[in-house]
Structure formats: C-alpha cells, structure tokens
Amino acid sequence: MSHDDTFDPEATLARSTERSRELETRLAKDPSKFRILTGDRPTGNLHIGHYFGSLQNRVRLASLGVQTFVLIADYQVITDRDGVGPIRERVYSLLTDYLAIGLDPAQVTIFTHSQIPALNQLMLPFLSVVTDAELRRNPTVKSELDDTGDRPMSGLMLTYPVHQAADILFCKANLVPVGKDQLPHIEQARVIARRFDERYGRADESRPVFPAPDALLSKSGTVLGLDGTKMSKSKGNTIELGMTADETAKLLKRAVTDSDRHITFDPANRPEVSNLVNLAALCLDREPVEIAEEIGDGGGGGLKKLVTAAVNDYFAPIRERRATLAADPGYLEEVLAEGNRRASAVAEQTLDEVRRAMRMVY
Numbered sequence: 001m002s003h004d005d006t007f008d009p010e011a012t013l014a015r016s017t018e019r020s021r022e023l024e025t026r027l028a029k030d031p032s033k034f035r036i037l038t039g040d041r042p043t044g045n046l047h048i049g050h051y052f053g054s055l056q057n058r059v060r061l062a063s064l065g066v067q068t069f070v071l072i073a074d075y076q077v078i079t080d081r082d083g084v085g086p087i088r089e090r091v092y093s094l095l096t097d098y099l100a101i102g103l104d105p106a107q108v109t110i111f112t113h114s115q116i117p118a119l120n121q122l123m124l125p126f127l128s129v130v131t132d133a134e135l136r137r138n139p140t141v142k143s144e145l146d147d148t149g150d151r152p153m154s155g156l157m158l159t160y161p162v163h164q165a166a167d168i169l170f171c172k173a174n175l176v177p178v179g180k181d182q183l184p185h186i187e188q189a190r191v192i193a194r195r196f197d198e199r200y201g202r203a204d205e206s207r208p209v210f211p212a213p214d215a216l217l218s219k220s221g222t223v224l225g226l227d228g229t230k231m232s233k234s235k236g237n238t239i240e241l242g243m244t245a246d247e248t249a250k251l252l253k254r255a256v257t258d259s260d261r262h263i264t265f266d267p268a269n270r271p272e273v274s275n276l277v278n279l280a281a282l283c284l285d286r287e288p289v290e291i292a293e294e295i296g297d298g299g300g301g302g303l304k305k306l307v308t309a310a311v312n313d314y315f316a317p318i319r320e321r322r323a324t325l326a327a328d329p330g331y332l333e334e335v336l337a338e339g340n341r342r343a344s345a346v347a348e349q350t351l352d353e354v355r356r357a358m359r360m361v362y
Contacts, residue, residue: 012184012187016180016183017217031064031065031066032067034067034174035069036173037071037167037213038071038177039072040094042091043077044234047233047240048223049222049223049225049231051101053218053223054218055097057219058103059101071112076113078156091336095110096242096332100325109171109342110339111342113167116170116343118170118350120166122169123159125200126162127162130191138160138188140160161185165188165189165192169189169193169210170350176215177215196209196210196354200357200358209350209354223282225238226252227256227272228272239252239311241319241322252311253304255276260273262297263297263302265289265291273303277295280311283307284314
C-alpha cells in the first residue's frame with residue numbers, strides 16, 4: 001500500500017475488535033442492513049476446526065436473516081499449486097458440508113469462482129489501483145514469497161489480495177467474517193474500493209460504487225489438531241465432518257495428551273489436554289473448566305472417552321444429513337447451478353456500474 005494506506009497490524013486489530021463488537025450489536029437490531037461474503041478453497045474436506053472456527057458462525061448469521069454469499073474458491077486452488085487435483089469432487093464435498101451443517105440454499109447463495117466471469121473481470125480495473133510493491137508487502141503474499149525458495153511466485157499468487165477484493169466487492173458485501181490473520185485482505189479491499197471511487201468516479205452522483213467492507217472477527221478460539229499443532233488438512237491431524245463415528249473414535253484414541261492423570265484446563269501449560277477439554281466443551285455447550293473438573297483424575301483415557309462421545313453425539317445429525325445429500329448428486333448440481341446463476345446476476349449488475357463509472361459504455 002502507499003504511504004497513506006500503511007497497514008499497522010496492532011492498530012488494525014484493536015480497531016477491528018472494537019468495530020466487531022459494534023457490528024454484532026447492529027446485527028442483532030437490524031440484520032437486513034448487512035451483506036456477507038465468506039467461503040473456502042476446495043483443497044480438501046472440511047473438518048471440525050473449520051466448523052467451530054467459521055462454519056457454525058455462518059449458519060448463525062444466515063439464520064439472523066443476513067444476506068449471505070458463500071464462495072467455493074476454485075480459482076484460488078491454482079494460486080500456489082501446479083494443478084487442480086480432484087477439483088470437482090472437492091467442490092461438491094464443500095457444497096455437501098455447507099448444506100449438511102444447515103446453510104439453506106434458498107437463503108444463502110453458494111457459488112464458484114470459475115462460473116462467474118463478471119466477478120473475475122473486476123480484477124482488471126482493481127489491478128490498476130494497486131502497485132506490485134504493496135502487494136508484495138501483503139502478509140499472505142510475503143509469506144508465500146519467503147517460502148518459495150528458488151521457485152518463482154505465480155502472478156495469480158501475487159495478485160491474490162486483489163482477487164479477494166473482487167470476491168468481496170462484486171456483491172457489495174459490507175461484512176466479512178474472518179480471523180485476525182485475514183485483516184490485511186479486508187484492509188486491501190477497503191483501499192481498492194476507495195481508490196476506485198477516487199480515480200474513476202461514481203456510477204451516479206449520490207454514492208460510491210463500492211461500500212467499504214468491515215471485518216467481523218471470529219469469537220471462537222482455535223481448535224488445535226489431534227497432535228497439538230494447528231489443525232490442518234495437509235497434516236492429517238483433523239477430524240473431517242464426513243467421517244464416521246468409528247473413524248472419529250480411532251483418531252481421538254491417538255490424540256496427544258500428557259503424563260499427568262489429573263485433568264485441568266490450562267491452555268498455556270497443557271495445550272494438548274486443554275484442546276481436547278475445549279473440544280468437548282464446544283460440543284456440550286459447557287465451560288471447559290467445568291468439564292476438566294468433572295473428569296478429575298480420570299486421566300487421558302477418561303478425557304478421550306468423554307470427547308469421543310461428545311463429538312460423535314454433536315455431529316451425528318450433521319453426518320446423517322450429509323450422507324443423505326451425498327446420495328443425491330442431481331440435487332447438489334441443481335443447488336450449485338442456481339447459486340451460480342444468482343451470483344452471476346449480481347456480478348453483472350456490479351460490472352455494469354463499474355463500466356458506467358469508468359465511462360466504458362459503448
């Protein structure tokens with residue numbers, strides 16, 4: 001970003017935290033004033049970390065009546081990979097998970113990047129208002145650049161923040177539920193929205209073409225993987241939403257604990273044990289300290305038994321719905337086709353406003 005758009009992580013986090021509290025109050029009073037964009041890359045199956053970290057909150061927001069767009073970001077798969085992999089299978093796996101957890105396709109627009117040409121066309125004018133220097137300073141891009149070694153970074157990876165801005169702004173989303181690591185992307189989208197208006201004017205004289213989106217910070221803590229590190233599809237330390245009760249039990253049996261038989265909730269000193277206690281608490285809607293006190297001297301075995309029962313009981317109805325949905329591929333295709341149609345109509349309308357603002361109507 002230019003000198004007047006410098007990203008200060010600490011100041012931005014403090015401002016976004018306070019702003020998120022204000023937004024939650026406003027959401028409760030009048031959800032109709034908000035439009036949300038959220039989504040995932042189809043790089044593997046969704047897991048319980050995704051569920052408690054973001055998916056559960058999406059269902060909450062949609063159920064409040066907030067207009068919600070959910071992106072299956074298939075184009076983003078190729079930002080840092082040599083191919084698409086089993087892309088179709090993964091796209092429909094994500095869609096199945098979304099429907100199974102309770103996202104209603106009659107209320108929520110679920111769509112894919114590759115089927116919305118007008119969204120992607122916004123990349124061209126947006127790229128004209130950013131510099132390569134500020135893109136390289138974006139934390140996600142910078143991390144990728146640091147990790148590539150001698151391998152050149154793709155142009156798509158470099159412009160990843162601009163693509164994310166297009167995702168947010170194509171539907172004029174004014175609210176984006178994120179974790180704090182995504183705040184730089186929201187800031188970049190805000191800068192692009194403002195610069196577009198400053199450079200190209202407005203579609204009419206009364207309002208800017210794009211609203212400045214706000215981040216809605218997730219209130220949920222991180223659910224660690226079964227080995228005590230960050231839950232990640234690539235590490236194989238996850239419990240996927242679509243796994244069976246038996247598969248879940250086997251994985252939890254291997255989960256890392258420690259040698260102290262007395263169970264306590266102490267995330268700083270006992271992260272692995274506390275992670276399992278927290279997982280049980282999330283599933284049972286109880287306080288972690290209360291769960292730990294209940295297990296007491298039951299040790300790792302007692303803890304794992306409780307967690308296994310809690311996870312399997314909580315996700316049983318979701319898994320049942322998921323199996324029913326997966327058995328009806330025709331329905332899934334209809335849902336995605338309708339979501340793509342709705343998203344395309346919105347994107348075309350936005351692109352028309354952009355063309356008028358840029359005086360490119362011929």
